[in-house]
Amino acid sequence: xxxxxxxxxxxxxxxxxxxxxxxxxxxxxxxxxxxxxxxxxxxxxxxxxxxxxxxxxxxxxxxxxxxxxxxxxxxxxxxxxxxxxxxxxxxxxxxxxxxxxxxxxxxxxxxxxxxxxxxxxxxxxxxxxxxxxxxxxxxxxxxxxxxxxxxxxxxxxxxxxxxxxxxxxxxxxxxxxxxxxxxxxxxxxxxxxx
Amino acid sequence: xxxxxxxxxxxxxxxxxxxxxxxxxxxxxxxxxxxxxxxxxxxxxxxxxxxxxxxxxxxxxxxxxxxxxxxxxxxxxxxxxxxxxxxxxxxxxxxxxxxxxxxxxxxxxxxxxxxxxxxxxxxxxxxxxxxxxxxxxxxxxxxxxxxxxxxxxxxxxxxxxxxxxxxxxxxxxxxxxxxxxxxxxxxxxxxxxx
Numbered sequence: 001x002x003x004x005x006x007x008x009x010x011x012x013x014x015x016x017x018x019x020x021x022x023x024x025x026x027x028x029x030x031x032x033x034x035x036x037x038x039x040x041x042x043x044x045x046x047x048x049x050x051x052x053x054x055x056x057x058x059x060x061x062x063x064x065x066x067x068x069x070x071x072x073x074x075x076x077x078x079x080x081x082x083x084x085x086x087x088x089x090x091x092x093x094x095x096x097x098x099x100x101x102x103x104x105x106x107x108x109x110x111x112x113x114x115x116x117x118x119x120x121x122x123x124x125x126x127x128x129x130x131x132x133x134x135x136x137x138x139x140x141x142x143x144x145x146x147x148x149x150x151x152x153x154x155x156x157x158x159x160x161x162x163x164x165x166x167x168x169x170x171x172x173x174x175x176x177x178x179x180x181x182x183x184x185x186x187x188x189x190x191x192x193x194x
Numbered sequence: 195x196x197x198x199x200x201x202x203x204x205x206x207x208x209x210x211x212x213x214x215x216x217x218x219x220x221x222x223x224x225x226x227x228x229x230x231x232x233x234x235x236x237x238x239x240x241x242x243x244x245x246x247x248x249x250x251x252x253x254x255x256x257x258x259x260x261x262x263x264x265x266x267x268x269x270x271x272x273x274x275x276x277x278x279x280x281x282x283x284x285x286x287x288x289x290x291x292x293x294x295x296x297x298x299x300x301x302x303x304x305x306x307x308x309x310x311x312x313x314x315x316x317x318x319x320x321x322x323x324x325x326x327x328x329x330x331x332x333x334x335x336x337x338x339x340x341x342x343x344x345x346x347x348x349x350x351x352x353x354x355x356x357x358x359x360x361x362x363x364x365x366x367x368x369x370x371x372x373x374x375x376x377x378x379x380x381x382x383x384x385x386x387x388x
Binding site: 035036038039108111112114115117128131156159161162163165167168169170171173174176177183186190191193 | 233308311
């Protein structure tokens with residue numbers, strides 16, 4: 001992994017730093033999936049990755065910084081579709097989200113992040129940044145729909161996002177019922193008043 | 195607390211058992227609010243309540259049994275309203291739930307229960323019992339509404355419960371936006387297609 005630059009200069013230090021950063025992030029992400037946010041301690045990250053705690057804290061001043069960066073590895077960001085109709089766009093977004101809830105790794109971690117946010121203001125701030133990034137594609141799709149006159153005048157985009165994503169989250173984490181294609185279709189129709 | 199029965203017989207043992215059970219349940223409930231489900235260990239419950247671990251395990255064979263019983267102390271069960279109309283009933287139910295999400299103690303604990311359910315089949319079973327008890331009033335209100343012909347033929351009660359409660363949960367735990375009266379009214383109207 002030692003990188004030889006074009007000048008022929010060898011940079012073992014840089015490569016070592018990169019490798020240990022990467023080992024720490026991989027270990028942290030794996031621990032988050034296995035034990036949740038609360039169970040992911042810097043002690044255990046250090047033990048498993050073989051990177052000293054002092055080194056870890058040199059790269060990430062707080063545990064929250066490290067968990068945020070590692071969390072980004074578990075993320076499956078939503079694309080913002082542009083199919084030309086609000087049904088098409090919402091259907092495509094909801095399908096992406098439903099797939100992620102079925103198979104991605106972050107749904108196993110998220111409840112522990114939300115639990116930590118109940119108790120820790122730093123984590124709450126970190127979480128609300130994640131949350132905004134994730135509702136943004138929905139708001140964008142609804143903004144375009146409103147511009148095209150596809151939404152009822154009385155409809156409130158913030159309510160529609162809460163309904164669409166809230167109902168999926170409800171099934172994934174609260175009722176643990178299957179998220180079927182029929183369920184998603186019914187949600188989109190209900191939201192659009194069809 | 196020593197109970198004197200009509201026969202005049204003193205039963206200090208019974209009273210002591212009752213007192214220590216109660217101390218354990220109070221301590222457990224308080225710890226759950228403070229630290230979440232994961233942070234509520236039998237070691238710490240024993241330390242704080244002054245009740246020996248062997249005694250605790252005599253009353254509750256598993257930690258999940260104890261957490262379930264203690265969790266019942268944090269519960270604010272929903273009444274099933276019967277106002278005569280579906281708007282009235284759903285409005286009353288949603289108001290109760292919104293109030294509980296704002297002020298009850300269980301919303302601070304629930305994400306940690308859901309997190310534990312991701313990792314532990316016993317907790318998942320425990321949680322799904324809680325969940326069914328909690329969606330039951332919604333299903334009952336919708337069943338009556340369907341009987342009175344107040345719902346569209348195509349409407350699916352399971353979808354409506356997911357929308358109504360999912361959107362409230364979304365605001366409480368995911369987006370952390372305020373749950374206003376206007377928000378609740380818009381949800382009920384959207385659900386009923388008005």
